[in-house]
Amino acid sequence: xxxxxxxxxxxxxxxxxxxxxxxxxxxxxxxxxxxxxxxxxxxxxxxxxxxxxxxxxxxxxxxxxxxxxxxxxxxxxxxxxxxxxxxxxxxxxxxxxxxxxxxxxxxxxxxx
Amino acid sequence: xxxxxxxxxxxxxxxxxxxxxxxxxxxxxxxxxxxxxxxxxxxxxxxxxxxxxxxxxxxxxxxxxxxxxxxxxxxxxxxxxxxxxxxxxxxxxxxxxxxxxxxxxxxxxxxxxxxxx
Numbered sequence: 056x057x058x059x060x061x062x063x064x065x066x067x068x069x070x071x072x073x074x075x076x077x078x079x080x081x082x083x084x085x086x087x088x089x090x091x092x093x094x095x096x097x098x099x100x101x102x103x104x105x106x107x108x109x110x111x112x113x114x115x116x117x118x119x120x121x122x123x124x125x126x127x128x129x130x131x132x133x134x135x136x137x138x139x140x141x142x143x144x145x146x147x148x149x150x151x152x153x154x155x156x157x158x159x160x161x162x163x164x165x166x167x
Numbered sequence: 168x169x170x171x172x173x174x175x176x177x178x179x180x181x182x183x184x185x186x187x188x189x190x191x192x193x194x195x196x197x198x199x200x201x202x203x204x205x206x207x208x209x210x211x212x213x214x215x216x217x218x219x220x221x222x223x224x225x226x227x228x229x230x231x232x233x234x235x236x237x238x239x240x241x242x243x244x245x246x247x248x249x250x251x252x253x254x255x256x257x258x259x260x261x262x263x264x265x266x267x268x269x270x271x272x273x274x275x276x277x278x279x280x281x282x283x284x
Contacts, residue, residue, distance in 0.1 A: 100272040
């Protein structure tokens with residue numbers, strides 16, 4: 056089935072530093088979605104990327120989809136303590152398959 | 168909008184008993200719901216796809232006789248962990264999408280933390 060590799064597994068930063076997590080697939084993706092899970096909480100949808108080379112921004116968060124639609128990244132500028140949590144990418148290969156396969160996630164901790 | 172309610176949020180049961188977890192879409196109809204399992208500090212593993220009015224589709228390695236899924240209506244899916252054992256202790260999360268497209272984002276319930284003693 057569809058697999059996405061996500062790195063790094065953990066990232067600890069000082070408040071104000073930037074943060075990036077990366078997802079890679081060996082196959083072309085129909086789309087990629089990003090979710091955030093706060094400690095003790097459930098995943099919350101952040102954004103979806105569909106087009107090759109697409110870039111979307113949400114305040115301090117920048118999401119990119121690679122030209123070949125095989126990789127994606129989430130970049131947070133000037134992290135805040137509220138950014139703490141695990142960020143997951145999720146993808147499917149399209150068609151009639153509605154199933155999402157999640158990356159292993161990147162746990163971000165921010166030191167105030 | 169797009170609220171998914173999951174109940175109970177926590178349950179502790181004795182080994183050998185069964186536990187039922189409910190997942191409801193409160194403000195939309197969900198033809199398909201998904202059940203995930205998450206171990207501490209790990210990713211979400213899809214267990215099964217719950218289809219309204221038909222049998223669930225289980226992922227490889229998931230015992231369908233142990234994890235019974237029923238999707239009797241467009242707003243309710245249930246997961247029953249039968250004859251639970253300590254190794255079944257985990258965080259179970261359901262999800263559903265508003266649209267019937269692979270482009271539709273998932274909305275997750277709050278999850279159920281199951282502890283089997």
